[in-house]
Amino acid sequence: MRNSIPFLGSQPARWMFLSIVAMSAVTAAITTARAAEPASRPNILWITSEDHGPHLGCYGDRFATTPHVDALAKRGLRYRHVWSNAPVCAPARTTLISGLYPPSTGAEHMRSMVPMPAGLKMYPQLLRDAGYYCTNNAKEDYNLAPRGKVWNESSRQAHWKNRPADQPFMAVFNSEKSHESRIRSRPHKAVHDPAGVRVPAYHPDTPEVRQDWAQYYDQVSAADADAGVRLAELAEAGLADDTIVFYFADHGSGMPRNKRWLYDSGLHVPLVVHIPEKFRHLAPADYRPGGTTDRLVSFVDFAPTLLSLAGVRPPEWLQGEAFLGEFAAPPRSHVFGFRGRMDERYDLLRSVTDGRFVYIRNYAPHRIYGQHVSYMFQTPTTRVWHQRHVDGTLNAAQEIFWNRKPFEELYDLSTDPDEVRNLAADDRHRETRDRLRQALDTWERQIRDVGFLPEGEMHRRAAGRSPYDMARDNQGFPFDRIFDTAQQASRLDAASIPVLRQRLADQQEDSAVRYWAALGLAMRGAAGVAAGEKELRAALDDPSPDVRIVAAEGLARHGPAAERAAPLTLLEKHSEWGAHDVFTSIAALHALDDLGSLAEPLWPRLVALPTKGTAPHARYGDYVPRLIERFKGHGSSEEKK
Numbered sequence: 001m002r003n004s005i006p007f008l009g010s011q012p013a014r015w016m017f018l019s020i021v022a023m024s025a026v027t028a029a030i031t032t033a034r035a036a037e038p039a040s041r042p043n044i045l046w047i048t049s050e051d052h053g054p055h056l057g058c059y060g061d062r063f064a065t066t067p068h069v070d071a072l073a074k075r076g077l078r079y080r081h082v083w084s085n086a087p088v089c090a091p092a093r094t095t096l097i098s099g100l101y102p103p104s105t106g107a108e109h110m111r112s113m114v115p116m117p118a119g120l121k122m123y124p125q126l127l128r129d130a131g132y133y134c135t136n137n138a139k140e141d142y143n144l145a146p147r148g149k150v151w152n153e154s155s156r157q158a159h160w161k162n163r164p165a166d167q168p169f170m171a172v173f174n175s176e177k178s179h180e181s182r183i184r185s186r187p188h189k190a191v192h193d194p195a196g197v198r199v200p201a202y203h204p205d206t207p208e209v210r211q212d213w214a215q216y217y218d219q220v221s222a223a224d225a226d227a228g229v230r231l232a233e234l235a236e237a238g239l240a241d242d243t244i245v246f247y248f249a250d251h252g253s254g255m256p257r258n259k260r261w262l263y264d265s266g267l268h269v270p271l272v273v274h275i276p277e278k279f280r281h282l283a284p285a286d287y288r289p290g291g292t293t294d295r296l297v298s299f300v301d302f303a304p305t306l307l308s309l310a311g312v313r314p315p316e317w318l319q320g321e322a323f324l325g326e327f328a329a330p331p332r333s334h335v336f337g338f339r340g341r342m343d344e345r346y347d348l349l350r351s352v353t354d355g356r357f358v359y360i361r362n363y364a365p366h367r368i369y370g371q372h373v374s375y376m377f378q379t380p381t382t383r384v385w386h387q388r389h390v391d392g393t394l395n396a397a398q399e400i401f402w403n404r405k406p407f408e409e410l411y412d413l414s415t416d417p418d419e420v421r422n423l424a425a426d427d428r429h430r431e432t433r434d435r436l437r438q439a440l441d442t443w444e445r446q447i448r449d450v451g452f453l454p455e456g457e458m459h460r461r462a463a464g465r466s467p468y469d470m471a472r473d474n475q476g477f478p479f480d481r482i483f484d485t486a487q488q489a490s491r492l493d494a495a496s497i498p499v500l501r502q503r504l505a506d507q508q509e510d511s512a513v514r515y516w517a518a519l520g521l522a523m524r525g526a527a528g529v530a531a532g533e534k535e536l537r538a539a540l541d542d543p544s545p546d547v548r549i550v551a552a553e554g555l556a557r558h559g560p561a562a563e564r565a566a567p568l569t570l571l572e573k574h575s576e577w578g579a580h581d582v583f584t585s586i587a588a589l590h591a592l593d594d595l596g597s598l599a600e601p602l603w604p605r606l607v608a609l610p611t612k613g614t615a616p617h618a619r620y621g622d623y624v625p626r627l628i629e630r631f632k633g634h635g636s637s638e639e640k641k
């Protein structure tokens with residue numbers, strides 16, 4: 001810099017130069033100050049709704065009636081490829097509030113609770129630090145316990161109108177009108193004609209299914225009306241030209257096999273963004289009123305995007321990428337999805353898309369897709385669908401949901417939007433499968449996915465810390481070894497059996513490695529259990545309750561009939577909430593339910609088990625009672641396949 005200033009030989013010239021420098025400095029200071037003034041920063045309004053995919057008129061759905069969001073789309077930008085990361089509300093909202101992938105924080109399980117990582121903040125806290133007034137009306141439903149005050153106000157009364165004069169705001173208004181529970185609410189005054197519904201290939205075409213789908217569209221219209229109220233409020237206050245508006249849903253539709261599942265139908269959400277003219281410099285290059293964009297976006301990107309719009313550089317620890325504003329990042333090539341425990345049912349899946357293909361990895365392929373989640377079975381579609389499976393009247397595409405999963409899936413959305421033709425074994429798609437598989441593996445390593453720990457083990461290791469903080473220590477969480485064992489376990493190939501036997505037998509191995517080794521043998525059915533019977537029987541005395549439960553389930557299902565008493569007794573003892581922690585009880589009851597009639601002698605005693613006990617948080621309180629309810633006279637007919 002010094003070399004760029006010309007030599008100034010005379011005193012007047014020096015003073016003139018210094019005066020110019022001083023004036024420039026003052027001008028720069030004034031400009032900087034103005035940039036920080038509230039009036040120079042946009043207000044941000046999030047209008048959200050629950051449990052619906054892009055079933056909107058502006059997305060080309062002619063059956064939908066959504067005039068308010070359609071009108072917003074005509075003035076804004078419609079995103080064609082947005083994933084919620086999680087296909088159910090609590091972990092999806094946890095992703096939004098934190099800007100972190102829940103599999104990295106231990107918050108992936110439905111209605112769970114773990115501490116927020118030490119030293120990190122939720123996005124409203126970061127915006128409040130930057131001078132924004134932040135309100136939420138009103139749903140939170142986060143799986144992360146915050147550190148300190150998050151919102152200026154979070155309640156049914158929370159509103160941007162309550163802010164101090166001239167303070168910029170970030171306000172969230174959520175509509176519950178389209179929630180899963182509203183699909184099955186009866187009586188219902190029909191608006192959309194069930195005869196006009198497009199029934200997806202995986203659902204049976206029955207009157208019950210058509211009514212549920214039509215009622216879903218009615219409820220999406222109700223959510224659209226709520227959005228209209230909020231947009232009118234903004235306009236009446238004269239703030240439309242000062243406010244960037246987002247409209248989006250929290251995950252895919254509440255219909256079964258959409259909600260809770262890692263297909264595009266469970267993760268794909270609408271996103272419409274309107275940026276007023278005065279803030280058009282914060283828009284992406286492809287922003288056009290009424291336009292669309294193919295940029296890949298996911299919920300983990302929303303927190304850094306908010307900060308970027310507010311003129312705040314997103315901190316490095318955020319795991320997403322800003323897609324709008326001053327600090328927008330280049331477009332990403334992939335977005336990711338995850339599924340852990342869904343209410344009372346354990347599962348572990350991860351997925352990735354490039355916008356056209358969806359790749360899914362099933363780490364528990366021994367579980368059927370349609371595990372009995374009590375809340376899901378309240379929907380008439382679920383019940384009639386399952387009954388037709390029992391009756392044997394489903395076609396091949398409809399039957400998939402009631403069978404066990406392959407270890408990997410690949411779908412081409414351009415030719416198979418309902419995702420019923422698995423291309424993972426098709427040699428014509430090998431390159432695509434391998435590319436997406438590698439992208440998924442890389443992501444799981446980058447975030448140090450703690451979902452590979454059994455939920456109870458995760459809490460025990462964290463010992464009050466955030467699982468995220470626990471997982472930064474490779475000695476306490478040897479991710480690569482655990483991940484490799486989980487990969488070998490879930491492939492279901494015979495070649496991995498010797499490795500799994502060796503790792504299960506080695507007490508120097510990490511307990512999560514032994515857990516996956518035992519699970520890998522049990523998942524291979526009779527052949528795996530026969531090959532590893534010695535190691536599995538020894539594992540009944542393993543120090544880890546999770547290893548003991550997995551070994552017992554495998555032996556009870558596939559071991560010699562005359563020797564099933566010991567593993568069944570172990571599972572019964574581990575089911576008692578109070579004698580064991582809530583996670584051990586859930587895991588053991590889940591195993592016994594999956595065993596179906598093999599565990600029938602225990603049913604009279606299981607229904608008498610305690611339905612209350614201690615837990616890290618009240619959110620865990622419903623799951624043991626729901627599982628115990630399953631043994632009252634019917635057991636596990638859904639899982640007998």
